[in-house]
Amino acid sequence: MTTHRWIYKLIHLLFLFGPIGHVDGFGGVGGAVLRLGNSLDRLYDKSSSIKCPFFRRRAADAIDNTAMLFHFLLIRHKSLPWVSDLLDDPNYSPELLQDLVTAPGCKPLGRYIKRLADGTAEKTRHLSLSDIEDRIHHDWTSGLTEKQGYYMTGKLDSTIYRDDCLFTSPDPDMPVRGLRKYLSAAAQLFDQRNSCAEMLSICSNEDGGDMGNGIVEVTWRLSGVINLPWHPSVEPWTGRTKYHLDDEGLIYLHEEHWDISVWRAFICTLYPEARGWTCWIN
Numbered sequence: 001m002t003t004h005r006w007i008y009k010l011i012h013l014l015f016l017f018g019p020i021g022h023v024d025g026f027g028g029v030g031g032a033v034l035r036l037g038n039s040l041d042r043l044y045d046k047s048s049s050i051k052c053p054f055f056r057r058r059a060a061d062a063i064d065n066t067a068m069l070f071h072f073l074l075i076r077h078k079s080l081p082w083v084s085d086l087l088d089d090p091n092y093s094p095e096l097l098q099d100l101v102t103a104p105g106c107k108p109l110g111r112y113i114k115r116l117a118d119g120t121a122e123k124t125r126h127l128s129l130s131d132i133e134d135r136i137h138h139d140w141t142s143g144l145t146e147k148q149g150y151y152m153t154g155k156l157d158s159t160i161y162r163d164d165c166l167f168t169s170p171d172p173d174m175p176v177r178g179l180r181k182y183l184s185a186a187a188q189l190f191d192q193r194n195s196c197a198e199m200l201s202i203c204s205n206e207d208g209g210d211m212g213n214g215i216v217e218v219t220w221r222l223s224g225v226i227n228l229p230w231h232p233s234v235e236p237w238t239g240r241t242k243y244h245l246d247d248e249g250l251i252y253l254h255e256e257h258w259d260i261s262v263w264r265a266f267i268c269t270l271y272p273e274a275r276g277w278t279c280w281i282n
Contacts, residue, residue: 040067041107048184051227056188057173060181064103082090103178104123112183113158124159125248130215132251133204134158136216136243140199143192151197151222154187169256172266182254188227195224201240209244210253232269 016209040063046060114122127135137155140149150156158179167182168175176182190197200219208215223236237260243255 015136021174031169036070037067042205044180051188057185060184064178065180086237097211107163107178107180112155112187113163113180120181120218121163122159123196123250125249125250127160127249128244129204129206129216132160132214132243132245132249133216137199137202140197140218140220147195147196147198148192149197149199151186151220152190152195152224153190154183154185156183158183161254162246165250166254167254167256167272168259170262170265171256172262174256191225191231194233195222197222207228209242211246213242213245213247220242226269233272234269236266 002103020091035132037260046064047056047063050059070091073101073195077152104248109276116122135157140210143149161179163179165179165182166175166177173185198221200221202216202218204216219240221238223234225231225233237258239256241257241260242255243251243254244255248250254275
């Protein structure tokens with residue numbers, strides 16, 4: 001099937017999401033497009049309640065990929081009548097169009113995302129590096145105990161992060177693009193009653209980071225029980241996380257490193273008896 005036939009199929013689906021007419025003040029295909037965007041947001045909220053972290057991530061990825069495909073079609077095929085009419089419609093502000101094509105995982109929504117009265121994301125830009133370091137320190141130590149920070153609870157200061165922050169890690173389920181998506185995963189990954197995330201040290205460098213705008217680095221120790229159906233426990237391991245700042249002083253890259261191999265972490269989670277294997281000894 002050609003690309004254009006796929007596009008017409010998508011147009012048909014858009015009409016199915018809502019009758020032709022007015023949706024929240026917008027009519028025609030535009031109203032159906034708006035309905036589709038709202039539907040994806042609602043589906044994303046529902047996906048956050050999936051208990052198994054593996055299936056929760058798969059659902060979030062599927063919804064985000066649908067939004068990204070829609071974004072591609074809008075950008076790639078601006079000449080199509082329904083697309084050009086939508087882009088030229090004065091009722092559709094640049095902010096609304098941007099919201100329509102933004103992946104749900106990168107939107108300023110979710111339980112721990114702070115927002116202003118108008119619904120936009122609250123951000124504290126151009127803080128000093130020491131202030132940012134203090135806030136990251138608080139995120140690590142503000143749980144029920146000092147060893148249950150945001151790695152366990154999913155609760156952090158969203159005002160110092162970009163909404164489209166990139167989270168990288170040796171974890172096979174990474175990288176993750178979007179603060180909302182990352183927090184949804186982190187909040188339910190570990191059994192908080194039997195897990196801990198201990199910050200061992202924190203430091204910063206004014207000239208560090210990939211952009212040269214500053215970096216904060218935390219070393220940590222994690223252990224606990226993962227919320228998978230068989231409740232596997234993970235042996236304590238250490239690592240470090242680097243928080244890279246952009247030119248507005250917001251964290252745009254959350255870079256995680258482990259002091260054990262991915263294979264060791266994966267195999268020992270599936271098969272706890274493997275922790276005693278001599279092959280892990282350097």
